[in-house]
Amino acid sequence: MLLFLTANLMFAEAYPLNTIGKMSIYGWLVPARQRLPYGDDPSKAYNLNLYQLEAMFASHEVAAAMPKPKDEYRVILIGDSSIWGYLLKPSETLAAYINYAQLGTKDGRIVRAYNLGYPTVSLMKDLLILSYAIQYQPDMILWFVTLEGFPYTKQLSSPIVQNNAEEVRWLIRKYGLNFNERDPQLHYLNYWEKTIIGQRRELANIIRLQLYGIMWAATGIDQAYPQQITLRAEDLEADISYYDLKPPLKPEDLSFDVIQAGMEMAGNIPLIIVNEPIFISGGKNSQIRYNAMYPRWVYDDYRKLLFQECERRSWHCLDLWDAIPSDEFTNTAIHITPQGSAELAVVPLRFLQLSLQLTGKLSDDLP
Numbered sequence: 001m002l003l004f005l006t007a008n009l010m011f012a013e014a015y016p017l018n019t020i021g022k023m024s025i026y027g028w029l030v031p032a033r034q035r036l037p038y039g040d041d042p043s044k045a046y047n048l049n050l051y052q053l054e055a056m057f058a059s060h061e062v063a064a065a066m067p068k069p070k071d072e073y074r075v076i077l078i079g080d081s082s083i084w085g086y087l088l089k090p091s092e093t094l095a096a097y098i099n100y101a102q103l104g105t106k107d108g109r110i111v112r113a114y115n116l117g118y119p120t121v122s123l124m125k126d127l128l129i130l131s132y133a134i135q136y137q138p139d140m141i142l143w144f145v146t147l148e149g150f151p152y153t154k155q156l157s158s159p160i161v162q163n164n165a166e167e168v169r170w171l172i173r174k175y176g177l178n179f180n181e182r183d184p185q186l187h188y189l190n191y192w193e194k195t196i197i198g199q200r201r202e203l204a205n206i207i208r209l210q211l212y213g214i215m216w217a218a219t220g221i222d223q224a225y226p227q228q229i230t231l232r233a234e235d236l237e238a239d240i241s242y243y244d245l246k247p248p249l250k251p252e253d254l255s256f257d258v259i260q261a262g263m264e265m266a267g268n269i270p271l272i273i274v275n276e277p278i279f280i281s282g283g284k285n286s287q288i289r290y291n292a293m294y295p296r297w298v299y300d301d302y303r304k305l306l307f308q309e310c311e312r313r314s315w316h317c318l319d320l321w322d323a324i325p326s327d328e329f330t331n332t333a334i335h336i337t338p339q340g341s342a343e344l345a346v347v348p349l350r351f352l353q354l355s356l357q358l359t360g361k362l363s364d365d366l367p
Contacts (some may be wrong), residue, residue: 008195013119015194017202019162021054024090025210026280027064030217033092034061035115037209038096044224046215050205051163053132059209062114068137072107073356076133077114078126079144082276082334083117085341087229090222092338096350097345104354114138121148124155124179128164130262134269141271142348145264146334147302148293150254151243156185158296162189175261229331229355233292234283242298256309263315272351273317275306277336277344279329280322291333320347 020218036056039047045344050056057063068074077083077095085093095115103111116133118125126143155161156179161168165186172181192198216222243251265272278299279291289295303321310317328340336344 001366008197011196011199012191012194014020017052017199017359018054020203021052021056021206022058022222024055024058024063025213026059027061030213032061032064033059033213034096035084035222035224036060036118037118038084038119039223041224042208042212045222046219047222048205048208048212049159050202050209052202052206052211053128053167055206056211057090057132059213060114060116062116062133062136065112065114066136071109073103073105073111073137073140074136075111075113075140075142075352076136076327077113077144078130078275079117079141080121080146080274080334081117081119082151082336083115083119083144085115085173086119086223086335087225088336088338088341090220094118094341094345094348097342098349101345101349103349103353103356111352111356113241114237116265117144118160120144120158120160122154122158123149123160123255123262124168124171124177125158125161127262127265128140129260130160130265131167133172134265138269139221140352141262141266141269142274143259143271144274145259145306146276147299148334150251150256150302151245152255153180153243155179155255155258156183160216161186164180165189171261175257175264177257177261178255193246211350223322230281230333232329232335234281236281236283236285236289236292238285238288240288240295240297242295247297247301249298249305251305254302254305259311259315260307263313266289273302273306273310273315274348275319275321276334277320277324277340278363280326282326292331318351323347 037047037059039045042048068175083094090096093115095113098113107344117131118129162185165188168186169181173181201289259273281291281324290299307317323344328337330337
């Protein structure tokens with residue numbers, strides 16, 4: 001009992017969970033994953049939800065590709081579940097289609113895209129992932145966004161944000177973000193929660209992630225695919241409400257400060273904001289709402305404000321909101337089919353090809 005108590009106290013003092021998370025069988029004993037771990041049904045997905053960033057990234061192919069090859073032009077994609085690839089196989093995601101193109105730079109490097117999307121919609125969640133991804137030396141960052149990720153009420157609601165409170169507090173302080181670092185949604189560990197007993201679930205999840213890696217290697221399955229899905233709603237409610245926002249939408253209603261923080265974090269690395277496609281309904285009340293997520297007034301105002309900010313702050317932005325036909329959306333207004341994913345890749349590919357072939361880097365002359 002004394003030895004066990006001592007071990008717990010020593011663990012709490014040293015708190016080596018980050019070091020333990022970096023210990024991984026991925027990339028050497030089993031193949032590295034093509035997307036970050038996420039799974040609500042581990043027994044079918046051979047994947048699970050955990051919030052330990054070191055363990056998540058240690059299982060990913062971007063970590064396995066370090067040190068970075070000299071002939072690689074590295075592009076990382078961040079965003080929500082549509083970029084992660086909900087209902088898509090790893091080979092059907094946007095990152096996969098970019099890689100199929102085998103684009104090259106003027107200096108002979110090959111473009112290699114890495115899927116760092118993660119389910120849940122929150123710009124703060126994306127910023128948290130970006131803060132960790134920077135160490136993997138990207139040459140370009142594509143940040144896919146949609147209106148649902150911009151309201152301030154959404155920023156701290158993602159479980160991965162709530163369970164990385166210290167890292168989020170550091171981001172709030174460093175970039176002067178408009179959030180309360182002591183918000184009750186953020187879970188700060190007390191002393192006893194840092195012991196082995198307090199961290200037994202996280203430790204177990206890290207071990208489980210390694211064990212599921214064996215099944216992932218054998219099957220290539222990393223999410224549970226339902227036999228049937230409920231398609232996104234075509235007929236909509238005659239409702240113009242969107243959270244507690246009122247028309248007209250104002251810049252202070254949206255967390256543009258988080259986007260600016262990402263720009264500052266990226267520094268000299270080109271970062272492109274991509275307004276991702278949404279489903280556009282043609283059914284009942286479609287003159288009031290684009291889809292179940294967005295009334296027309298709020299989404300139109302959002303697009304106007306977003307690109308005003310892009311112009312004012314000299315951000316590079318792409319607007320792909322209507323780039324995908326409506327029949328290529330699956331269960332939500334942002335999830336797309338494999339064909340939709342292939343079509344979505346066309347514009348970023350053209351953008352990359354133009355910028356790399358003309359200049360060898362992202363040019364300020366590009367629209």
